[in-house]
Amino acid sequence: MATQVPFVRAQRPKKQREVSAFPDRGGRAAGWWLYLIPGLALLTFVVLIPLVWNVYLSFTEYRGIRPPEWIGLENWVKLIGDEEFWASFRNTIAMIVAMVIVPTVLGLLIAAVLFDIVGRKFGGRTASFLRATYYLPQILPVAVAGIVIGWILRPQNGALNEILGYVGLGDLAHNWLGSPDTALLSIMVVLIWVQLGYPVVIFMAALQRVDPELYEAAELDGAGWWQRFRAITVGMIRPEIFVVTLTCTIAALKVFGPIYVLTRGGPGTSTLVPSYYAYSEFFQSQQVGYGATIATALTILIGIVAVFFLRAQSAAERADREGL
Amino acid sequence: MTTSTPALTVPAATEGTANRPAPRQNKRNKPTGVDILVLVLTIVGAIAIAFPFLLILINSFKSPADYNSTGPLSFPGSLYLDGIVNFWERVNFPEKLWNSIWISGTVAVFAVVISVLNAFAIGIGRIRGNTWVVLAFLLANLLPQEALLYPLYNMFKAVGLYNNPWSVVIIFTVIQSAFGTYLLASVFGTFPKEVLEAAALDGASRWTTLWRVIVPISRPTLSVLLIFFFIWTWNEFLIPLTFLVDNSTQTVPVAISVLQGDRLMDVTTTSASALLGVIPTLIFFLIFQRTLTRGITAGAVK
Incomplete structure (x- = not known):
């Protein structure tokens, strides 16, 4: 919240109509739309038309060969009663924990510590080397990650079970991805590993625009590290925190690659997620209509989450501007 | 190269510090015990993160026999390069590498340009309904990719771009610029x-x-x-897998995943394929x- 910034600014009385930040006199408001033409044109072809198409397919019976046949709400009714669909949504909550909550909180702490303690006391090189290491899993193609992780976690002579054997914990050896009780947890650990570097890099880039004098002033005022972290770090890089939480939440809702390469949703439905479910209906069961229904439902959910985030964000930004 | 990194979104919050004597840090270079503990913890974390990469590295240079007798954790008994050579030749690696490089590079440049144009209108121009415009662009990021596959497959087939790398370039330019538009619009929105x-x-x-x-x-x-x-584009694989069916147009991750079902792949060749899959993005x-570092050092030196 803006109120955590310890320097109180004069409040402007009334909210104004949003106007361009670029005060050219000759320019017309409509002119700004010219800049959106290439972006919007591409968007229309690659996203908007397929989106509408997909919504249409969700009202049809379509197996990919004969033309789609209109069946009204049948798919949607089936969806509401579909146990597998709800199971996949329950797993999505686990994905949000593993891809949003843990990485953002941990990433914030790591970024602050690397920037503020490691960077200042042990040199920027050490800090950037560590940051690069945390970022490594992010540059790993998911196809490759699937090979490596599957191989570490596999039951016979997988690296993890071997390590447990070495340190005398051989009893804990397990078919990590193959048994219903550990599959989801294993996937979550993998996703945290993959995801962590992203907030670390974004937050450290954001910290560069925080004025070091702010920290020094706070230090003089007797603020401890934790207080400075909460009041300055978190307050100043709030735009990036929004960006990271939103993009990670979206990624968690539509996570597909890691599930596809590691478990294919199994065993049973223990790691099934909506987008994998949609994919399997599209391409394995050839139930294109029903697959489109799942995908559309997922899109609607993601859309609602995004609108919620964006409104919160623009409210915060406006509050910031008015506070200036 | 300018070394000073101009602040992008600095709210004028420094009035409070103006009349203070600037404290020069003489204590800066003396790490306390807590600092050292923090350093050790971050290093331990980094090692844990890097562990799978070390495994790939070790096992790519082992012969299958060596692997079977000593397991994944030991160092190779002798340097064995056949795994890497096998994979390199099987997939015609240079070709895949070039496909990946030009596709990812083109997407990165196009997507940044489109993002800048969009964000300029949204963040600086503050066009009416800018939140909704951002949301429209974000749709590209919101939609699960599986939902786009069927329609896009049909559309690109109709215009003759199916099995053409440009189809992948176009799709990912849109998907990546969605994120770029969102991030830059927010950054430009607080432009001084x-x-x-x-x-x-x-x-x-x-x-x-x-x-x-x-x-x-x-x-x-x-x-x-x-x-x-x-x-991100380099690592994508579902859409390239679907749209680039020809062996000669495949990207590195697609080539790797296509080979996975292959019975002839022994475990060290698999590891070698993983190694060759990571090295280009790593480089x-x-x-x-x-570029990413400049920020940190600027902050630390100031």
Whole structure:
């Protein structure tokens, strides 16, 4: 919240109509739309038309060969009663924990510590080397990650079970991805590993625009590290925190690659997620209509989450501007 | 190269510090016990993160027999390169590498340009309903990719771009620029007003201001975006797998995943394929690491 910034600014009385930040006199408001033409044109072809198409397919019976046949709400009714669909949504909550909550909180702490303690006391090189290491899993193609992780976690002579054997914990050896009780947890650990570097890099880039004098002033005022972290770090890089939480939440809702390469949703439905479910209906069961229904439902959910985030964000930004 | 990194979104919150004596840090270079503990913890974390990469490295140079007798954790008994050579020749690696490089590179550049144009109108121009426009662009990111596959497959087939790498370039330019538009619109939204006013006072047009003022000042953010876009596109695999059916148009991750079902792949060749799959992005990342780094050092030196 803006109120955590310890320097109180004069409040402007009334909210104004949003106007361009670029005060050219000759320019017309409509002119700004010219800049959106290439972006919007591409968007229309690659996203908007397929989106509408997909919504249409969700009202049809379509197996990919004969033309789609209109069946009204049948798919949607089936969806509401579909146990597998709800199971996949329950797993999505686990994905949000593993891809949003843990990485953002941990990433914030790591970024602050690397920037503020490691960077200042042990040199920027050490800090950037560590940051690069945390970022490594992010540059790993998911196809490759699937090979490596599957191989570490596999039951016979997988690296993890071997390590447990070495340190005398051989009893804990397990078919990590193959048994219903550990599959989801294993996937979550993998996703945290993959995801962590992203907030670390974004937050450290954001910290560069925080004025070091702010920290020094706070230090003089007797603020401890934790207080400075909460009041300055978190307050100043709030735009990036929004960006990271939103993009990670979206990624968690539509996570597909890691599930596809590691478990294919199994065993049973223990790691099934909506987008994998949609994919399997599209391409394995050839139930294109029903697959489109799942995908559309997922899109609607993601859309609602995004609108919620964006409104919160623009409210915060406006509050910031008015506070200036 | 400018070494000072201009602040992008600094709210004028420094009044409070103006009349304080500037404290010079003489204590800065004396790490306390807690600092050292923090350093050790971050290093331990980094080792845990890097562990799977070390495994790939060790096992790519082992013979299958060596692997079977000593397991995944030991160092190779002798240097064995056949795994790497096998994979290299089986997939015609240079060709796959080139496909991946030009596709990812083109997408990264196109997507940054589109993001800048969009964000300029949204963040600086503050067009009406800008939240909704951002949301429209974000749709590209919101939609699960599986939902796009069927329609896009049909559309690209109709215009004759199916099995053509440009189809993948177009799709990912849109998907990546969605994120770029969102991030840059937010960054441009807090662009220092004084700078824009100065440019307007000098009679600069919008177009000139964008390329001569805003883009240079935002370069750190733009470089980060460029790096992200390149790596993200490189790593994509569902859409390339679907759209690039010809062996000669495949990207590195697609080639690797296609080979996975292959019975002839022994475990060390698999590891070698993983190694060759990571190295290119790793090199790219290390080259551009400086761009990401500049921020940290600037903050620490100031």
